[in-house]
Amino acid sequence: MKVVSLQLPSGPSMERLPLPFSPTELLWRYPLPWAPPPPSPLGDTKAQLPAGLPPEPRLWTREDVAVFLKWCEREFDLPNFDMDLFQMNGKALCLLTKTDLGERCPGAGDVLHNVLQMLVRDAALLGRVPSSPVTPTARAAPYPPSPHSHPPTPTWTVDGFHHFHSAATAAAQPNSVTLSPAPSVDSSGSPQRGEAVNYAPQYAPSVPNAAQAASSGSNHSDSDEEAQFVPPPRSPKDVPLTNPAPQTHQAPQHSHYRAQHREFFPNDMPESNTNGRLLWDFLQQLLNDPTQRYTNYIAWKNRETGVFKIVDPAGLAKLWGIQKNHLSMNYDKMSRALRYYYRVNILRKVQGERHCYQFLRNPTELKNIKNISLLRQQMSPTRVVPQSVVKTEMKEERCEEETVDEDMPTDLSMAASEPWRKRARSDPAAAQPLPSQHDKHRISALIGDNMMMKREAEYATEHYALNLKSEKCEQ
DNA sequence: CACCCGGAAGAGAA
């Protein structure tokens, strides 16, 4: 296992390295005075739950479910539910998808689902019943059980932010990540397996020592992977954090969260809505972890220019696999995903340095890509268009004026540029004619040719740093 | 051997 010894755990151990959680989720969950959460119809639902109703929906009895439904009818002005369709306990209720709920109560399924999701997450965050922290909660984890969660993918546990937690508890519950069993491995998605893990009385460090697993070979079969998720004996390298920030799963205290949040995601002003679902976002979250817990996996080499190094490729891939619930993820696969970012100028490889990449866009830009993609059909020369149209449009755009920044592809759609890449590579003649340098530059930005991209990359480096600075100033 | 690259096909979510 290749481990760079930093000040944090000397060996990457996912048992004590909770993944960052979605900042947007917390914004949503824990309204900040200066950053009001997105309006939620659910509002202060939890506080208004009928007295006597356990806050953890999965612990509800049938009667509790009935009480809850009645309460929902009143609270959200929903049509009366057919209680015959809800003869189930809370656990079963939570297992219903939004669709299921919609079928049982047309017009109210979304609301019901959202409320349940919120309650489940709240319960998890409060440390009562761990939710799936690492894998996307939607579809992967038993909890929340629905594959149609909304908000979509609040994913992370909040353990990294609880500095207030007692040292004793921290020692007993080292910053751990509770990993749900691998649904992708077990296609049955048996909730029983999840229960066994997730109803544990405390947050057992059930995330595998993914780094160890990964480092022992990243091409296991799925069954191997699953086996790996039994926490192996702690290696001598897995010394406790010397960092004074104990990582636990206690309920967050808002004030602490606030303070940390500002540090953690100073660039997260725009709502990304990705929540670590996208690879670049995931990497940013790890890189920007305020307590630097992931530096054994990934670390900035030069934050100003966006250059980072994947310290433990196998371990990082494992983390990513956990996040995406693809437990057979390895560095080879993950790096393929990274390479897709080349062509859209999100990343580039740092030549000559292994596992070194550079963000070509700073976090704000990246997060704005979501918005850009909404606008791209009107404004972006590299907008997503049906592939059949790409060729024609490219010819027309060839003569467009270009500034490096604006024309750097921001479109995350691989499809948009793919035809050109294909043409250029598989059929060089087809990429012709390229009558001018200008055109070459143009095409290069699309096809991500490293040489031709150099100018943009250099620009992006400066651009990245400049934006970073300006964002800091805004703080 | 590990890393890196990119094509191809397809999955899964929105």
Add this chain to the structure above:
DNA sequence: GTTCTCTTCCGGGT
């Protein structure tokens, strides 16, 4: 059904 973002697999190069 379409689009997006990967995931998976692969052959080939360094």
